[in-house]
Amino acid sequence: AAKRKAIRAALGRMELEGTAVTVDFREEGEAGVRLLRQAAQGSRVRVVILGRPLRRPIDRDELAALLSVADGIGLSSARDETGTTRRTIARACRAAGKRFALHASEAVRERPDTYLDPRPDLLVHLARASVEDLATVAEARVSVAVCPRSNALFGRQPDLAAMERCGVALLLGTDNAMFNAPSIWRELEFAYLGTRLRGRPVSAGYLARAALVEPYRWLGTPEAASIAVGAPCRPLVLRLPPDDPEYQVVTRATEHLIVRPARPRSPSEVP
Secondary structure (H helix, E strand, O other): OHHHHHHHHHHHHHHHHOOOEEEEEEOOHHHHHHHHHHHOOOOOOEEEEEEOOOOOOOOHHHHHHHHHHOOEEEEOOOOOOOHHHHHHHHHHHHHHOOEEEEEEOOOOOOOHHHHHOOOOOEEEEOOOOOHHHHHHHHHOOOEEEEOHHHHHHOOOOOOHHHHHHHOOOEEEOOOOOOOOOOOHHHHHHHHHHHHHHOOOOOOHHHHHHHHHOHHHHHOOOHHHHOOOOOOOOOOOOEOOOOOOHHHHHHHHOOHHHEOOOOOOOOHHHOO
């Protein structure tokens, strides 16, 4: 009950922030996935769940059951798993039409072949990756999710400037809700100002795309990030100065500046 309540609170915060989709690395196997599915019922936030199998070596029946309820598999670290485990899970995900993601080069640098060999759909962090590593990832066309606030708690940061120069397809995340409020606006501002503080600035446009466009590309629905006639987007309107909109979104946007639809009045309120 406490876990379900905490999940609902986090989703409620995301909804207030204007978040449309969250990708969750869910532990505790099939039970963890089902718990999140139940807790997310009624939320306006779409939940994409990457589950994690419990047994090692991999139990194929457990993996199949997990993939039947999850949207894919998300592993904690490339170096925590054997090559056989990584490849087995990756093959199962592809066969099921599901996504495969893993954390990589978070606390220490790992060789790109260890995390690129299983052909993942998503890498997380790469805080210790070298510029050459990032170029290799970009060439492999693998998307990368970064969580600068969470990394900062442990004294490390992803090289966003190098990622931009190398052409890495970037997604911005908030990581563990136990450590950080699930606020993409806080993450945007922190990431932008942090790169300037370190003397390796990244463009506001690169970060804005990481929060508002690239996630939909990764999900296979790029049209959801396009404001056009007939596009299935959910427009988010913010009260911001019109000059340099990417900079304004990255440095000024908050949930308080979202223009929300007027609340329908109840019959008793109608004059």
